[in-house]
Amino acid sequence: MSELTEWRITGLQALAILFVAVIAIEGGFAASSAINYNQFYKALAQMQVSLASLQVSQGSPGSNVLVIFSVENPTGYQDMILKDLAISFTVNNSTGSQIQGNTGLSALTPSVSLDPMVVRNVTMNFQMQNLQPKNYVFLFTVVIDLSTFLDSLVLLQSAFSCNTSKAELCPIISTTATAVGLFGGGGGGGL
Amino acid sequence: MQATRLQWLIATENRKLLWVAILWTAGLTSIYSQALFTRAYASWLEQGIAAALCFAAGALIGNIGRSLVVYLGAIVSTIVIIIFMATQPLSPQYLDSAGIAIIQRLLLIAVFREVFPFPLILSLASSLIGSLVGERYV
Numbered sequence: 001m002s003e004l005t006e007w008r009i010t011g012l013q014a015l016a017i018l019f020v021a022v023i024a025i026e027g028g029f030a031a032s033s034a035i036n037y038n039q040f041y042k043a044l045a046q047m048q049v050s051l052a053s054l055q056v057s058q059g060s061p062g063s064n065v066l067v068i069f070s071v072e073n074p075t076g077y078q079d080m081i082l083k084d085l086a087i088s089f090t091v092n093n094s095t096g097s098q099i100q101g102n103t104g105l106s107a108l109t110p111s112v113s114l115d116p117m118v119v120r121n122v123t124m125n126f127q128m129q130n131l132q133p134k135n136y137v138f139l140f141t142v143v144i145d146l147s148t149f150l151d152s153l154v155l156l157q158s159a160f161s162c163n164t165s166k167a168e169l170c171p172i173i174s175t176t177a178t179a180v181g182l183f184g185g186g187g188g189g190g191l
Numbered sequence: 192m193q194a195t196r197l198q199w200l201i202a203t204e205n206r207k208l209l210w211v212a213i214l215w216t217a218g219l220t221s222i223y224s225q226a227l228f229t230r231a232y233a234s235w236l237e238q239g240i241a242a243a244l245c246f247a248a249g250a251l252i253g254n255i256g257r258s259l260v261v262y263l264g265a266i267v268s269t270i271v272i273i274i275f276m277a278t279q280p281l282s283p284q285y286l287d288s289a290g291i292a293i294i295q296r297l298l299l300i301a302v303f304r305e306v307f308p309f310p311l312i313l314s315l316a317s318s319l320i321g322s323l324v325g326e327r328y329v
Contacts, residue, residue: 152232
């Protein structure tokens, strides 16, 4: 009989092997999650919103505004979802008059996953009265609600400022964290 | 040759205990950190795996007193390591100081909510039952 067939493992040794195997598998999953988590704050800070298209057409009774925003996560972070997008705007006419308004937070159905390096387009359509078809500058404030692994603790919201007379890329203004489900909820603050 | 090396690593009770403690900490850290970084709380499945791991560790130690001491060491080390892992990526490069303070507080709450009180009691009970089983049968 060879040495291999004579070799027997005891119950304790079998348990030890199982113990090490489970830890090795869990360790692999944990390492992957930790590497992804390391890019989370970078993804929050470097989220990019840009104005892809703006079209104003004369309708009745007002003007139809069709605006497309592109949202991109330029980092390697996964598991971030764009839940809602809202815009508020100010329109400066060449005559000096201003029109203000907002679309409110609108749920995207379904929510859009912000995968690394994938550009997501969000189209907003609204009507405006008293908008002259030419010589206007839109100042948009885009607010996006993000769904992250911290959803059970905090809601994250990022705001961006877009000016149609300037570059397409909208600089980030703020990221706000609002605590949920803790000590009765509420609270919050800028990041 | 390799079998001899392996035998040397676990030749004494203290060495065995040390290895179990290291692996136990690594296992609990893996389970709880993965849960934290994917949904900020441990699911029933993850709590079950943690309890099974504690049962196995207790059985491998096979002594209720030692199991208790090693368990306390492992759980404290796990909490310290997870807090370090969770707060280490926070950087003034990405968030301002107020934001860092808020996120740090939330992460601390998440870590303690993940471990206390039920998972702690469950894993402690599992390790003690495991050590009783280890004493009797293994």
